[in-house]
Amino acid sequence: MKVIITGMNGTVAPVVAEVYRQKGYDVVAYDRSITSIDNETEIKAFIKEHNPKIILHLALGPISWSEILSSITKELEITFVYISSVSVYSNDQKGPFVATDTPCPVEDYGIYKKASEEAIKAINPDAFILRIGWQIGHESGSNNMIDFFQKQMDRDGIIKASSKFYPSCSFIEDTALAIYEVVLNHIPDTYLVNSNHNYNLFEIATYLKRLHPLFKIKETTDFSYDNRMFDIRVPIKKLSIIP
Numbered sequence: 001m002k003v004i005i006t007g008m009n010g011t012v013a014p015v016v017a018e019v020y021r022q023k024g025y026d027v028v029a030y031d032r033s034i035t036s037i038d039n040e041t042e043i044k045a046f047i048k049e050h051n052p053k054i055i056l057h058l059a060l061g062p063i064s065w066s067e068i069l070s071s072i073t074k075e076l077e078i079t080f081v082y083i084s085s086v087s088v089y090s091n092d093q094k095g096p097f098v099a100t101d102t103p104c105p106v107e108d109y110g111i112y113k114k115a116s117e118e119a120i121k122a123i124n125p126d127a128f129i130l131r132i133g134w135q136i137g138h139e140s141g142s143n144n145m146i147d148f149f150q151k152q153m154d155r156d157g158i159i160k161a162s163s164k165f166y167p168s169c170s171f172i173e174d175t176a177l178a179i180y181e182v183v184l185n186h187i188p189d190t191y192l193v194n195s196n197h198n199y200n201l202f203e204i205a206t207y208l209k210r211l212h213p214l215f216k217i218k219e220t221t222d223f224s225y226d227n228r229m230f231d232i233r234v235p236i237k238k239l240s241i242i243p
Contacts, residue, residue, distance in 0.1 A: 002052040006030040007059030011135055011142045012083065015176040016056060023180060028052065030059070037065040044072050054079040054183060066116050070123035080120070081128040081183055086168040086194070086227050088114045088131060095166070095226040099190050117190070128183055129190040132175055133168025133229060136208070145169060149205065149215060158216045161205040164224035169204065170195035170236060178236040185235075192229035195239045204239070 003020050007013035008029040017027045028050045036042040047055070055073055057066060057080070066082065073080035087110040088103035089095065105111045120127045137144030140151070152159045170178075170193065178193050196204070202219045209215040 002026045002028055002050050003054040003056060004028045004030055004047065004050060004052045005056045005058065006032075006061075007057070007083075010058060010060075011137065011144055012132070012172060012175060013056075013058040015172045016058065016179055019173075019176045019180045025053075032059070032061070037061055038068070040068050040072070043068055047072055047076065047078070052078060054081060056081045056083065056179070056183075058083045063112075063116050063119050067119050067123055070120045070127060074124040074126070079128070079183065079188075080124055080126075081130065081179070082117065082120050083179070084117050084129055084131045085110070085113045086131055086133045086192075086229055088117070089227055091225055091227075096228040096230050097192065098230055099192055126188045128188050130179055130182060130193055131190070131229060132179075132193045133170060133196070133227075135175060136169055136171045136204075138211075144172065145204075146208065146212065149208070149212070153215060158218050159205055160218050160220045160222075161202040162220050162223040163200045163202040164221050165201040166196070166199070166226040166228050167201055167204075168192075168194040168196060168227050168229045169239070174237045178234055181235045182233075186233060191234050192231035193234055193236060194229040194231070195236050196228055197230070197238055199239055 003025045005013050005017050020027050035046045088105050089097055090104050090106045103114050105114050117129050135144045137146045140147040149159045182191050205217045
């Protein structure tokens, strides 16, 4: 079986690809330098050539690309999975969030993600939408929590982490496995993927200092927000970091 994955130069897609390889899938990277993202005929030819069972769309790109993929996957009866973001909820909304809560984004990225979700579902109601939180990687150099902390260290010599901020977050490997399990075992719907049920950012940063001993953590209370997402349907390992 084959799976096509977009966004393979990003943070999460390569880890998702590795999970699918481990499960016996042939992974085909959607390389936009080779295959168009706006020519429907060319995109369809690429998809038909590989005949995938699933297409996972993790890349950033124009909403029109998502619409084309939605249309083709519906026509060819291919499972379509769009990876969205907790950013569809604004800081003005009060978390924790569940799947029935209506997103009301106010920042550009959240507005873009919500518009993409709506465009996809309007064309292909059988698409999966998976909203993921802040990803915890293992090193700097990509868009993840460790990179965010390292940049603070490089700039300020200290990491300021609010004990009043409860983020949706997961280790990347746990997110990738949850994506695989949801698509394999559940019906198309909107799902929320988050490992953090209990901890604030200061507690998380303090734990991560064990893995990155050069981090210096300072507790703040200047940012008070809870954007945790809860979805009991999603099988994901919970953060359990406090002894």
